Amino acid sequence: MTESSDQNRSLSEAQRRAVRQMLRIAPVADELGERFNNAGHDLALVGGSVRDAFLDRLGQDLDFTTSARPDESKRLLSGWADHLWDVGQAYGTIGASKAGFQIEVTTYRSDVYDRASRKPAVTYGDSIEEDLVRRDFTVNAMALKLPSREFVDPHAGLADLGNKIIRTPGTPESSFSDDPLRMMRAARFAAQLGFDVAPEVVKAMRDMADRLDIISAERVRDELTKMILSDRPRTGLTLLVDTGLADRVLPELPALRLEIDEHHRHKDVYEHSLTVLEQAIELEHRLPGGSPDLVARLAALLHDIGKPRTRRFESGGGVSFHHHDVVGAKLARKRLTKLRYPASVVDAVSKLTELHLRFHGYGTGQWTDSAVRRYVRDAGDLLEQLHVLTRSDCTTRNPRKAQALQRSYDDLENRIERLQEEEELAKIRPDLDGNQIMSILGIEPGPLVGKASKHMLEVRMDKGPLSEDDARAELLKWWAEQQES
Structure with a gap:
């Protein structure tokens, strides 16, 4: 089968998925389209909603774009929506809920960043084509006009979706100049969707990395969080490091590339850390709820960031990283605080980083019950995340050693469970109040x-x-x- 036929087959499957999704949302989408049309305004499903319909992953969040100004959109949604909110009105967006769907209607617009500004200057547009060209990537620059259901794809987004590639509607330089955060979004979509990033986009990311400095820490944090919680965070993180964006956002990560792992299990601590992250993701089913856990993933990624500061070359030719757990905990706290993560996340990741080596004193079970109790007490509410981190931190390629470490940790967990049953470790208090x-x-x-x-x-x-x-x-x-x- 030729590459062209493979692509056609992929597109036809995507189109069938989109039809199925459109039938699901039709009662709400068509009704809203009629409402705007009768008032003399255009309305279209747009952006991620259209992309996700083709990918068969459209949820309950629906994004629309319209020729109507915000005040008019608000009027048209009033009386139709179950609930209405206007917190985004200054940026042209009115939010609503209807029949279980979360809806955002945004006026055609063009966001342009001043080189020294952290916020976009919003100007409204007059056509859907003008609105789509300002979108970040071609796969997000497709629209479906309502109620006519006319498909609008001026930048071949559907073809790029079939080819699994991330490109910009215009030049990458122009797109990233308008909003530098789009460089991080490219890496995030690569991680979320499993797509490749076009070479010209990667080049622009590398050339324009310093432009990311004008973006607020909160927006950077949100993109980083979405990337880390994606199915393939390694893909996005590797792209951030390779383009120099990580130097502006999370410099402790690329710094690990220079550090040789003391056990020579990997070519460097950077690769080790990414492997630990992937292994932590595989163990998330152990955590309450079993869903992606930001604290566990951040701790897995950052647990060794103290190594560059503590590296020492020993006289026998070895390398040591004494106290990198304590130093790493301080660095993690400083970086996550700078990225404006909530105090609860900062505290948890810092504590896990500090505790991640504690198990290695367990040996083959030499710990007394007293030591086991202290392990549980010090971990507190983070005990399950500590279990995941510690197990994930075993990346040896020696099967015998890996099995021995697993047996030791199995033994520790069994002892914890036994003591929990006997003594309710989580509720330990002094015997006298x-x-x-x-x-x-x-x-x-x-x-x-x-x-x-x-x-x-x-x-x-x-x-x-x-x-x-x-x-x-x-x-x-x-x-x-x-x-x-």
Whole structure:
């Protein structure tokens, strides 16, 4: 079969998928099209909605473009939509919900960035062709006019969809100048869709990487998050690194290319980190909900970013990275904070990075129950993510060593499960509460009570649950030592 026939077959399959999706959304889309048409305005399904219809992955979010100005769109949606919101009106967008669909109607427009501005200057257009040429990529520059269902594809987006390639409607330089974030979007779509990026687009990304500096951290963060949560994050991340965009967004990642893995399992720590990310994704079914987990994926990607700062060449010819877990935790916190990630994400990724080496002290099960309790306590709510990260961090090509590490971690998890059942590890508290401590020691509320409580928690970790008499004896022993010191 020739390449041309393969492409035709791919397009015909895509067209059948699009028809099926259009039939599903027709009651809402056609009705809305009639409403705008009767008022003398054009309306078309556009962008990602059309692309996803051809890919048979159209969800409940529908994007429309129209000749109507925002105030008129708002009037036409009022009384028809179940709910209406206008938070995007300044950018020409009115949002609504109808029959379970989330709808956005945006006036034809052209966004142009000033070289020193972080926000687009919105100007409205007069035709759908003018609107489509300003779209980021050809696969997002297709439209379906409603209610006539006339397909509009001035930039051969359907052909590019069939060929699985990402191109820009105009020149990449012009597109990226209008909105530099589109360079990251190219990498993100490559990761989400499994498409190749056209060579001229890659070249423009490399040549214009510095333009990304005018984009706000929040917009960069959102694109990075979508990429990391995609099915193939390695594809997008590799493109960011190869084009120099990662140097502007996540410089700690390309820095890993210079570091030789101390176990010589990979040509460098960069490749190791991407492999750990992929293996973490394969283990996400272990996590609650089983869906893509941003914290687990970020921790897998960033767990070794402390290695460049801690690399030391040993006299015997080896390389060490002592304390790269602690240094990496600080670097992860700094980078994620700069990218404006929520504090909960920053704290979680930093903690996982700091804990990712802890298991390697377990050996073949030499840890005491006390050490296992501390492992669980220190992980807290992140225990399941720590399990995933630690298992993923095994990338040795030696099957015997890999199996030994897996058996050791299986043993650790079994011990955790047993102790959980016996002692409810997640709810570990000192055997004596604050009131009991004050009564036994005859002291008033204050710092000494907290100090005593902390000591009793350490006793609980070391010895497990104690009877009230034994706990009292431990407290009095500690108190006597305090009086002597």
